Structure formats: C-alpha cells, structure tokens
Amino acid sequence: MHKQLKKHSFFARLCLLIIGGAVSLFWLVDLLASHTEIKMSQLEARHQHTLEHYGRHAEQLYLAGDLDLLEQYVDMIQHEENTWAAVVERQITPLANGTLTPLFSEHIYLGRDISWKIHLYFNYNPIMDVPFADNKTHFLIQLPPHMRPGDYWQLTYLTIQFILPIIFLAGFCILIYRAIMRPLKQLERATERFASGQLNTRIHDKISSTDGEFQQIAATFDQMANCIEHTIESQRQFIADFSHEIRTPIARVETALSCAEQSINTQKMLQRIRKDCNAMRTLAEDTLTLTWLENESAIADHAIERDTFDLVDLIDSIIEDVQFEVPHIQFKTTAPDSYPIFSNSRVLGQVIENILRNASRYANKHISVTITLSGSIKIEDDGCGVPEHLLEDIFKPFYRVTSTQKSAGFGLGLALCQRHIHRLQGSISAKNSPSGGLIVTIKLTPSQVQM
Known part of the structure; x- marks a missing residue:
C-alpha cells in the first residue's frame, strides 16, 4: 500500500490540494459573504445617533405636554428626511382573560430597533422604533433613503461570489502549473542537452520533484539515454572496427590487381583477388546479420x-x-538418446555449427560436446584456451585474441552466436578448461526444454 501511494504520490498530493483548496474556497467565500453582509446591514453610527436624537427630543416634547410643538417637530422631520414619522402610544389588550408576561411587555417593539441590522434584500425601508422611557410610547420613523445601508452590496456580493474565487482559482492553477512544469522543464532541458550530443546527460538524481510519477519519468528517460548512448557508442566502435577490417583485404586486392596488370603471376593474383572478394563478401554478410540482430535485440520471444x-x-x-572438413579431430558426444526441445532449429544450429568450426581451428586432437538434462550444451576443445581477462571480450565484434591465431575470419563468429542466443532468450559464456582448451556453454531457457 505504501509503495502504491509513493508511486502515485503526485496524484495523491494533487487530490488533497484540489479538495483542500475547494473546501477552503467555499469556507472563505461563505465567511466573507456572511461577515460583510452583517457589517453592511448595520446603520452607520452617525445615522443611529441622528435617529436616537430625533426620538429623545420627541420624548422631551411629549413629557413637557406640548403636543403642538411635538406635531411641528414630527412634521419637520418628515419634511427634512422625506419620509414618514410619528409618535404613538402602545396599548395592547389581551383577550379571553389572557395576560401579558413582563418579558413580552419589556421587549415588544412596534418597529426595528436602531441597533438591529437592515435586510439588504428588502425593496422597502423598514420602520425604525425609538422607545420612550415609559416603554409605552414610541417614536416611529420609516428609515430615510439616505440612511439605508448596503449601497455597494451588489458590487461587493459580485466581488465575493465571483471575482474573488476567480482570483483564488487562478493562483491555485498557477501553483499546480508550476508543480507540473518544473520537473517537465528540467526534463525538456535534459532532452535538449542530450539532443545536442551530450550523451552522458541524466536527470534522475537532478529532478526537483520527489513525486513517484515524475521519478518514474526520469528513470525511464535515463534508461532510454543509457540505451541510446550504448547504441551510438557501439555503432561508432563498430564502424571503426569494420573500416579497419575491410582495409586489409582491399589493400591486398589493389596489390594483386597491380601485379595482374603487369602480368606478374597473373593466375595466382586472380585467385588471390577472388579469395579476398569472398572474404569481403563474408565480412559484409556477417556485418549485416550482426547489425540486424543488434536492431532486433528487443524483439519479443x-x-x-x-x-x-x-x-x-x-x-x-x-x-x-x-568432421568431414577436419578429419584429424576426434569428436566425442555425451548426451541422452533423445533430447526434444522447443526452439528455432535453424538459429540454434547456426550457433552450434559456428562454435564447433571455431573450436576445430584451435583444437589439437579432441572436441567434446555434452548435453545436460538442465538444458546446457558444453563444447570443449583441447587447444590453448584464452587468457582469463579476455573471456568476455571474445564475444565482441571484430575481436581476436592475437594476430597470430589460426583463424582467418574477422572476429564476428562468437559475436553473432551471442546475439542469436540472446534472441532465443538463452545465454552463452566461455571459460578455460582445467586440462587446457576452452569450454563454451550454451544455456537454454526452461521453457525450451521438453524433457
């Protein structure tokens, strides 16, 4: 489970970021909208003071018993504020022998208290109530238009509900974009360096992201870079080796042609030219085969x-x-009476024949072939063997142990054998025999053995 989370760490982090961001955005918008609406619904302090002053002055006139002045004062307020105002007495009579509780009597209002918030969605101005000290008489006034709070509520609401989320989401997108693009930019720069010829460019240890997805991309890039670098270096070495190998027979052909043109041992020179042409044809065919096998190394089984x-x-x-070609060599076979396998007889036959012919050129008197029940084929000769530090090099193209060896080839035989065996999903190796000579072992996969 931990490995799965690590593998998809960017996905998990992105989910947490999106879910957390969405929840935070909803919470923030709701908090700001509620707080702003409450704040904008309150009457300004100066307006509250004005209404309070109207009510207290009306109460003074009422207590003084001067109703005419009170009437004039209320008319003046209505005229100046362009609204309705009145002083009223509250008389509530319970019916059916009902009673009024002190709590009800003390907190009953005929209008809205000036400290209460004003609903911003109403399309009319509410009646404001300034109670007198006797709690029975009230100064009532419909809230003047210029005192109505929330003049910019629509714009504020639009800003909170739309503009602010857009800004928040834009910033959120920038964070996600940077989190994604930073490692991708690093990968892009690494690709550009690799394309410019810096084949040793690698990114896995340099990529900034620790997320499993990007680490996997970096590892895949490095794997691709290793493969391409190895292929290019191998091709360069291959071309250099091929050029070196082809130069010798070409030089001999040119020399033989010069002698033939001068009538110097013409027949022998023509034979030499034919021999070298056959050698170059063999070199070209083996080279093409090796190149094809290199290109097809990833072919499926x-x-x-x-x-x-x-x-x-x-x-x-x-x-x-x-044995028909080397009658002086004795062959010994150690194998069961029958050993059925499921493989490619043509390819495996070419490999075994190539190894046997190679062994016959180095063997003194004996070559032994052993087939084990585990699916191994061991071919051993009694020649001089190979130095221990060169046992892996003999499978490289154009490699020959010494320039004085008996082989007249170009060093492609064992390289072709190795590629063929790898294509069959098997393996091939070489080691020196304790009694002298070389042992080449071919190991087949268990799926090929039918025993």
Whole structure:
C-alpha cells in the first residue's frame, strides 16, 4: 500500500490540494459573504445617533405636554428626511382573560430597533422604533433613503461570489502549473542537452520533484539515454572496427590487381583477388546479420518462429559436417538418446555449427560436446584456451585474441552466436578448461526444454 501511494504520490498530493483548496474556497467565500453582509446591514453610527436624537427630543416634547410643538417637530422631520414619522402610544389588550408576561411587555417593539441590522434584500425601508422611557410610547420613523445601508452590496456580493474565487482559482492553477512544469522543464532541458550530443546527460538524481510519477519519468528517460548512448557508442566502435577490417583485404586486392596488370603471376593474383572478394563478401554478410540482430535485440520471444525438434539429432548432423572438413579431430558426444526441445532449429544450429568450426581451428586432437538434462550444451576443445581477462571480450565484434591465431575470419563468429542466443532468450559464456582448451556453454531457457 505504501509503495502504491509513493508511486502515485503526485496524484495523491494533487487530490488533497484540489479538495483542500475547494473546501477552503467555499469556507472563505461563505465567511466573507456572511461577515460583510452583517457589517453592511448595520446603520452607520452617525445615522443611529441622528435617529436616537430625533426620538429623545420627541420624548422631551411629549413629557413637557406640548403636543403642538411635538406635531411641528414630527412634521419637520418628515419634511427634512422625506419620509414618514410619528409618535404613538402602545396599548395592547389581551383577550379571553389572557395576560401579558413582563418579558413580552419589556421587549415588544412596534418597529426595528436602531441597533438591529437592515435586510439588504428588502425593496422597502423598514420602520425604525425609538422607545420612550415609559416603554409605552414610541417614536416611529420609516428609515430615510439616505440612511439605508448596503449601497455597494451588489458590487461587493459580485466581488465575493465571483471575482474573488476567480482570483483564488487562478493562483491555485498557477501553483499546480508550476508543480507540473518544473520537473517537465528540467526534463525538456535534459532532452535538449542530450539532443545536442551530450550523451552522458541524466536527470534522475537532478529532478526537483520527489513525486513517484515524475521519478518514474526520469528513470525511464535515463534508461532510454543509457540505451541510446550504448547504441551510438557501439555503432561508432563498430564502424571503426569494420573500416579497419575491410582495409586489409582491399589493400591486398589493389596489390594483386597491380601485379595482374603487369602480368606478374597473373593466375595466382586472380585467385588471390577472388579469395579476398569472398572474404569481403563474408565480412559484409556477417556485418549485416550482426547489425540486424543488434536492431532486433528487443524483439519479443513470441515473435521468433519455434518448433519441436531433437537436439541430439541436430548436433550429430552438424558434427558430421564439421568432421568431414577436419578429419584429424576426434569428436566425442555425451548426451541422452533423445533430447526434444522447443526452439528455432535453424538459429540454434547456426550457433552450434559456428562454435564447433571455431573450436576445430584451435583444437589439437579432441572436441567434446555434452548435453545436460538442465538444458546446457558444453563444447570443449583441447587447444590453448584464452587468457582469463579476455573471456568476455571474445564475444565482441571484430575481436581476436592475437594476430597470430589460426583463424582467418574477422572476429564476428562468437559475436553473432551471442546475439542469436540472446534472441532465443538463452545465454552463452566461455571459460578455460582445467586440462587446457576452452569450454563454451550454451544455456537454454526452461521453457525450451521438453524433457
């Protein structure tokens, strides 16, 4: 579970960020809208003071018993404020022998108290109530238009509900964009450096993001870079080796042509030219085969044609052909009577024949072939062997142990064998025999063995 979360850490972080951001945005908008509405619904202090002054002055006139002045004062307020105003006495008579509780009598209002908020959504101005000291008489006034709070409420509401979320979401998108683009920009710069020829460019240890998704992208890029660098370096070395190998037979052909043109041992020179042309043709064919195998190294196992055949019969037929060419070499085979396998007989036969012919050029008297029940084929000769530090190099293209070896080839045989075996999903290795000579071991996969 922990590995899964680590693998998708950016997804988890992005989900938490989006969910947390959305919840925070809703909470913030609701908080600001509620707080702002409450604040904007309150009468300004100066307006509250004005209404309070109107009510207290009307109360003084009422207590003085001067109703005419009170009437004039109320008319003046109505005229100046362009609204309705009145002084009224509250008389509430309960019916059906009901009674009024002190709580009700003390807190009953005929209008809104000046300290209460004014609903911003009403399309009319409310009646404001300034009670007198006797709590029975009230100064009532419809809130003057210029005292109505919330003049900018619509704009404020629009800002809180739309403009603020847009700004918040824009900032949120910028954060997500930067979180995604920062490692992608690093990958882009690494790709540009790699494309410019800096084949040693790697990004896994340099990418800023610790999220599993981007780490996987970086690891994939490094894997691709390693593969391309190895391929390019191999191709460069391959071209250099091929150029070196082809130069020698070309030089011999040119020399032979010069001698033939001067009628110096013409027949022998023509034979030399034919021999070198055949050698160059073999070199070209083996080189093309090796190049094709290198390009097809990633081919799937199911893409190779396979059939069931007897490995013992295949090896016996190959030994018969090779022994015809080297009758002085004795071949010994250690194998069961029958050993059916499921593989490609043509490809495996080419590999075994190549190794046997190579062994016959170095062997003194004996070559032994052993087939084990585990699916291994061991070919051992009694030659001089190979220095220990060169056992892996003999599988490289154009590699030969010494310039004085008996082989007249170009060093492509074992390289072709290795590529063929790898294509069959098997392995090939070499080691020196304790009694002298070289042992080449081919290991088949368990899926190929039908025993």
